[in-house]
């Protein structure tokens with residue numbers, strides 16, 4: 001884990017010369033959608049490994065410098081920038097919430113910072129000190145604190161990311177990187193706003209053992225676009241990936257982890273085997289479910305078993321989870337062989353209760369006994 005003992009650097013501030021007009025902003029905030037509009041500012045920090053003729057491994061050597069809050073806008077990139085050729089890119093996703101008392105909080109930002117560095121290590125990128133990550137996110141939110149949606153369930157979605165910016169075509173880790181944080185007012189993630197989603201089991205593989213499945217990197221998403229488009233074309237909302245070796249064990253959706261609620265009061269979720277993304281929502285829900293007295297088993301679960309358990313009634317609910325959509329009930333599952341319905345096809349009681357508990361902690365409406373809520377204003 002990378003931490004820094006040194007004091008945090010001060011962030012330079014360049015206010016936007018022409019921020020969005022108040023009435024435009026109000027219209028966006030009343031109907032934000034997801035990920036389509038961005039706030040007035042962004043955070044930018046640069047990394048240089050230094051020494052232009054060195055071996056070129058940047059981990060551990062080099063420095064992050066010039067942290068700044070600047071007007072949101074295009075960034076200039078050399079056409080040879082490494083990210084454009086070999087996809088050295090990682091990202092995070094977290095939300096800032098407006099609390100009932102007017103304050104602002106982040107949910108478990110240190111967990112995002114730690115996961116960001118785990119992703120960085122896998123992609124041979126430099127780690128960002130965790131407290132610098134959290135401070136960058138805080139600076140971003142405070143710069144655009146009048147950008148919180150006014151709709152029910154709204155939040156400010158934050159996207160920290162890092163990419164290789166050195167101009168070269170040799171295959172080795174870049175010696176220069178950019179870290180940015182951008183923010184987007186967010187409403188509901190699923191376009192349809194459906195209470196339960198329909199998912200399609202893909203024949204494609206998302207991640208193989210030893211690959212990058214546990215890293216939050218853009219490349220994983222690039223590889224998931226064709227399977228996702230296929231799911232959409234067949235009328236489903238999301239794509240489900242099975243394991244690479246046997247094509248039998250359930251892994252996760254394109255960007256969400258999965259849970260299975262059994263009639264006996266236990267909950268199953270696939271283990272962190274290295275091929276799925278260790279979701280912070282996943283981990284939080286495991287904790288909350290155990291507090292409710294549910295037995296949570298992190299265990300492999302096969303597609304055939306899921307189908308059989310849904311038919312027999314041994315399984316009563318399933319849901320997907322992730323920061324963007326929080327908790328989303330799964331109503332229907334399909335593959336090329338046919339489809340099956342989960343429970344009544346709508347949101348189940350355990351799913352709704354866990355969702356409500358998590359959301360009320362995130363929004364400061366329920367006591368936070370875990371130190372998850374990180375107040376910044």
Ligand SMILES: *Cc1c(COP(=O)(O)O)cnc(C)c1O
Nearest residue numbers: 255256257277279280281322323
């Ligand atoms: C980000 C992500 C998740 C969910 O993680 P959270 O920390 O809960 O937002 C799940 N799967 C994939 C592939 C992801 O990229």
